[in-house]
Amino acid sequence: MSTRLPHADAVPVAGMAALPLRLRLRLWRNRLVASPGFRRLIARLPLLRAIGNRKANDLFRLTGGFIFSQVLLAGVRLGLYEALAGAPATTALLATRLGVPEARLRVLLRANGSLGLLVEAAPDLWLLDDAGVILAADRGLAAMVLHHAMLYRDLTEPDRLLRDGAAQTELRHYWAYVREMGQQGPDAAAVEGYSLLMRESQTMMADCILASHDFSQYQTLLDVGGGDGAFLAAAAAAHPRLSLCLFDLPAVAERAARHLTGLGLAERTHIHGGDFTRDRLPAAADCVTLVRVLCDHDDSRVAAILANLHRSLRPGTRLVVAEAMDGPAEGARLSAAYFGLYFLAMGSGRCRSAREIADLLSAAGFHSIRTVATANPLIATLVTAKR
Numbered sequence: 001m002s003t004r005l006p007h008a009d010a011v012p013v014a015g016m017a018a019l020p021l022r023l024r025l026r027l028w029r030n031r032l033v034a035s036p037g038f039r040r041l042i043a044r045l046p047l048l049r050a051i052g053n054r055k056a057n058d059l060f061r062l063t064g065g066f067i068f069s070q071v072l073l074a075g076v077r078l079g080l081y082e083a084l085a086g087a088p089a090t091t092a093l094l095a096t097r098l099g100v101p102e103a104r105l106r107v108l109l110r111a112n113g114s115l116g117l118l119v120e121a122a123p124d125l126w127l128l129d130d131a132g133v134i135l136a137a138d139r140g141l142a143a144m145v146l147h148h149a150m151l152y153r154d155l156t157e158p159d160r161l162l163r164d165g166a167a168q169t170e171l172r173h174y175w176a177y178v179r180e181m182g183q184q185g186p187d188a189a190a191v192e193g194y195s196l197l198m199r200e201s202q203t204m205m206a207d208c209i210l211a212s213h214d215f216s217q218y219q220t221l222l223d224v225g226g227g228d229g230a231f232l233a234a235a236a237a238a239h240p241r242l243s244l245c246l247f248d249l250p251a252v253a254e255r256a257a258r259h260l261t262g263l264g265l266a267e268r269t270h271i272h273g274g275d276f277t278r279d280r281l282p283a284a285a286d287c288v289t290l291v292r293v294l295c296d297h298d299d300s301r302v303a304a305i306l307a308n309l310h311r312s313l314r315p316g317t318r319l320v321v322a323e324a325m326d327g328p329a330e331g332a333r334l335s336a337a338y339f340g341l342y343f344l345a346m347g348s349g350r351c352r353s354a355r356e357i358a359d360l361l362s363a364a365g366f367h368s369i370r371t372v373a374t375a376n377p378l379i380a381t382l383v384t385a386k387r
């Protein structure tokens, strides 16, 4: 339930009485938490102390977040998680393998142990904890961690980014399509970095989408902004009778043709290069996916993409939008906080709620709009609609 405040700016003390009861209670609680005397009292009461310590630990996770992410970056860059995949190793052995002096490596190993990435099974004997297993197994996740180095450089002065926007950030350069494009779009070199990252990080995304929507009901799937074709390849493996179609910028379409041919899917696939905001899209498909596409763009460009889809597709075609969306689940809220800053640094796009996406679809003329929850709202939520 939304509440209208009496003033958009800070509420003058005289206006406090006009605030709804729940806001006045919250302010009273905030004053208590801010009081050192109250916090000393909490520390003496066992049950409340546990709650207070949990909140202090959460705040410390935020305060130390940059350091913890650098622990992760060091582990990925040094090949620590790969070195431990399948077998434990001693600090001495790891020091030799990774080329780091033993005493310094122990600092990193212990930090990894505290952060749930490694387990110290016996003194100086290490193996992977759950999060470390996932990092060792998922190349896409490791690739995301590596590309964060760029994002963090863009975020070194977040207050300035908020004030001035992202005219010259590294991310804006990396995601070539968010800058002004010529008629032919970016060239092969400009799309290589992000296309590889998208290909490598597609596995979890594709699993999540394919488990949440029944693609066996379709004959032809068109993936718009389909990158190198990693999602289509996963859909093809899950549904061997599905015909495949991909649309992306010309330089990316060429990569997709090579990639899908390399996977033996050339016979099942049609590939088209063009600009999805203006060029006609192939209309043969009975299902069209937009995977991690709309979030990259501001509302005006999303409206252009959807209007072009609506113009190009046949009535009855199903549209499936799949990306991280804002929502009440913890994963969705984490994604929204992460992507909020990410897109700010990129200078384009935003993490929308399913409702906001539904409104954009409806404004473009799509109907029968539904939100489909997935097993992992951190990764994706789906919104489906019909042309």
Ligand SMILES: C[S@@+](CC[C@H](N)C(=O)[O-])C[C@H]1O[C@@H](n2cnc3c(N)ncnc32)[C@H](O)[C@@H]1O
Binding pocket: 177, 191, 198, 199, 202, 205, 224, 225, 226, 227, 228, 230, 231, 247, 248, 249, 252, 274, 275, 276, 277, 290, 291, 292, 293, 296
């Ligand atoms: C974030 S990537 C997602 C790629 C893929 N769907 C995935 O999830 O791995 C966005 C894709 O949209 C493509 N794209 C961006 N602007 C485009 C445009 N104007 N016309 C066609 N494709 C575009 C990019 O080349 C890129 O492949």
